[in-house]
Amino acid sequence: MTCLPYGRQTIDEDDIAAVAAALRAPQLTCGPLVARFEAALAAWLGAPCATVCASGTAALHLTYAALGIGEGDEIITTPITFSATAAAAYYVGATVRIADVDPRTGNLAPASADMAELSALARRHGLRIVEDACHALGASYRGVRVGAGDSDAVVFSFHPVKHITTGEGGAVIVRDPDVKHRLERLRQHGIERDHARIAAPAGPWVYEVQELGWNYRLSDIACALGLAQLAKLDRFVAERRRLAAHYRAEIARVFGDGVAAPVELADRESAYHLFAVAIDFARLGTTRARAMARLAAAGIATQVHYIPLLHHPLHARRCPGERARPRPGVDHYYARTLSLPLYPALTPADATRVVEELRRVLGESP
Numbered sequence: 001m002t003c004l005p006y007g008r009q010t011i012d013e014d015d016i017a018a019v020a021a022a023l024r025a026p027q028l029t030c031g032p033l034v035a036r037f038e039a040a041l042a043a044w045l046g047a048p049c050a051t052v053c054a055s056g057t058a059a060l061h062l063t064y065a066a067l068g069i070g071e072g073d074e075i076i077t078t079p080i081t082f083s084a085t086a087a088a089a090y091y092v093g094a095t096v097r098i099a100d101v102d103p104r105t106g107n108l109a110p111a112s113a114d115m116a117e118l119s120a121l122a123r124r125h126g127l128r129i130v131e132d133a134c135h136a137l138g139a140s141y142r143g144v145r146v147g148a149g150d151s152d153a154v155v156f157s158f159h160p161v162k163h164i165t166t167g168e169g170g171a172v173i174v175r176d177p178d179v180k181h182r183l184e185r186l187r188q189h190g191i192e193r194d195h196a197r198i199a200a201p202a203g204p205w206v207y208e209v210q211e212l213g214w215n216y217r218l219s220d221i222a223c224a225l226g227l228a229q230l231a232k233l234d235r236f237v238a239e240r241r242r243l244a245a246h247y248r249a250e251i252a253r254v255f256g257d258g259v260a261a262p263v264e265l266a267d268r269e270s271a272y273h274l275f276a277v278a279i280d281f282a283r284l285g286t287t288r289a290r291a292m293a294r295l296a297a298a299g300i301a302t303q304v305h306y307i308p309l310l311h312h313p314l315h316a317r318r319c320p321g322e323r324a325r326p327r328p329g330v331d332h333y334y335a336r337t338l339s340l341p342l343y344p345a346l347t348p349a350d351a352t353r354v355v356e357e358l359r360r361v362l363g364e365s366p
């Protein structure tokens, strides 16, 4: 029996050759591949520039810091996200407010789930928008690639289950050149090397540690892998979209009400990092735990994206004022969501098998 993970990387011989070549190069880190990967990523996105770093989490931390978010500031986010979206705010001393989500899409929903309305809201109130787009490389909204829009910053992750991988890695897209400069400084210990930005440099060796930063660099080895992967991103996204369409057709064929494919609205294209279906377990007379265990026994790994932030002790402790507020959208979404296997190497036959097994486990008596 082949076991299907819920997500995994796609590594070809050209990726391995690119990494091997990088290992033979004079510089394993701080070399030329970093700027090359940044330029290629920005060009692919249609963004002015990109700053790569050690992980998506590091990218969020750098972003909040470079935008000057700190003590006394608040970030407002969705609880249907990975811990790092909020944890990075704690790193800079900011507090976190937890919004509700649209029960159908699982997207952040202060009043509506739309990016255009979020942007208008932010403009009206002088807020900044940071898109945690770790699931959205290759997606587009109203014909514009995520990363090429007008948000203050957009963050990506290159963790192996994501659309492309560098092993671990991340990137930040910003439009403001001063913020870009600060991202680079913070990525490297807060070190400033530009003599035009140092009061009285005594000689060519001089650099200044101007603020507290971190080592969040991405190595040339990782960037070599990123460049090779980026060259295949169009194909990876097309394969994910084809598989999603196949899943959608199979779900419509096999299930009536009770199991719904993810909603993809007409003005956007998902890059399908996940294929998160909504299952009314209670109505079908079963539980998610039982269904997941039975799928696992059939060699099919599934996941839940995500356990709402406030269910975790860390976030409950950090956001005590947020706990009491009702979030009906979150409750509805979390009770039903289940991520089925999806990655470019999955075959349509695998996806059919997943749907057939799902039918079997949901139809079984408890």
Ligand SMILES: Cc1ncc(COP(=O)(O)O)c(C=O)c1O
Pocket (backbone or CB within 6 Å): 055, 056, 057, 058, 081, 082, 084, 085, 132, 134, 135, 157, 158, 159, 168, 169, 170
């Ligand atoms: C929504 C979201 N934000 C942030 C992260 C953190 O990215 P990384 O694992 O690269 O640190 C992830 C990764 O799982 C994510 O899915």
